[in-house]
Amino acid sequence: MDDILILQILNNDKAKLIFQSSNEIDIKKKSDLISISRNKKYLSLITSFHAPQQYIIDFIKGILNISEIEGIITSIPSSLSTFALDTENIFYVEIENEDLDGKNIEDIEVEFKIEVIIDTLLDIAASKVLSGRLGRVVYEVQNIIHQHKNKIKLSSNILIEGNDRIKSYVENKFIESISANGNKEQIKNFKFLTVPTYVNESNHISEEIKDHPVLIGAYLASKIRFYETRDFSTKREFFAGEYKELSIH
Structure with missing residues (x-):
């Protein structure tokens, strides 16, 4: 190549x-x-x-x-990720942020570029850019998942790209939210996507x-x-x- x-x-x-x-x-x-x-x-x-x-x-x-x-x-990026992750659905989040030093993580200014693919098709309405304080933006992202008609598929296929500390914070918040508000099936299927072993x-x-x-x-x-x-x-x-x-x- x-x-x-x-x-x-x-x-x-x-x-x-x-x-x-x-x-x-x-x-x-x-x-x-x-x-x-x-x-x-x-x-x-x-x-x-x-x-x-x-x-x-x-x-x-x-x-x-x-x-x-x-x-x-x-x-x-979302479409490319489906190749590697062998999935037809993905809730892709790319996070850009300012310097983390000395700041409460919830107060960090961030930009979330969200791309949603359902059954191999890009969901344009759900794919959007959100920016502001991390704590607030995560809350808005949670609402996108909860209010989506395919929320079980989305909560089962989340891929977050960005700073490791912020990724960890976002993942924990998603887990807390789905545990509190999601149904049992949604919680059971909840996962963050990783590269399959056979690809690695x-x-x-x-x-x-x-x-x-x-x-x-x-x-x-x-x-x-x-x-x-x-x-x-x-x-x-x-x-x-x-x-x-x-x-x-």
Whole structure:
């Protein structure tokens, strides 16, 4: 897969390189984009469902104009995670936070990017961004689960990505909430998703990503779609405005 560039957009300025020695790049620097795309034939882009559509389109156009890349796919973290976790349902939460030092954890300012997949389909209404003090945001997230018509499926398939201390706090709050308000079936099925043993033991999955469902999914999706099923958008299709194989919402 040396001819595939796998890139995760972090924000308007930074992106993370997957399977390359350097970690983050400044995506506003043309020289950085030229460097990372050298000798690459395909681009696999990981981007939040909540990222502005036009921003993603403009970014892809920019990198296509300065590279020899001929094929593109885009994927959202929740969808990629279903590859690694072998599930059709997921309540995916990506947490961004300010510095933790010296603060009561409930008072930390956070942003939760939530993506919900039910029976392989993205639930757009339940997928949202919540921000504010951690204690308050967790309460709002709990309500999303409790009020969802598929709350048992959601409480059985929760994946949280972020700082370990905050993850632990959120998980404990979810458990407390479901124990107090959920029915017995919901409590029995309650769990946080982890990478299955057979995936961790696979010789095809590198050590650097074995604990990261999104990155495992990106590896699998890129390999399958570029080499096996060939269901990607070409450069010509992209510049013609045909995004049929791209997860651009």
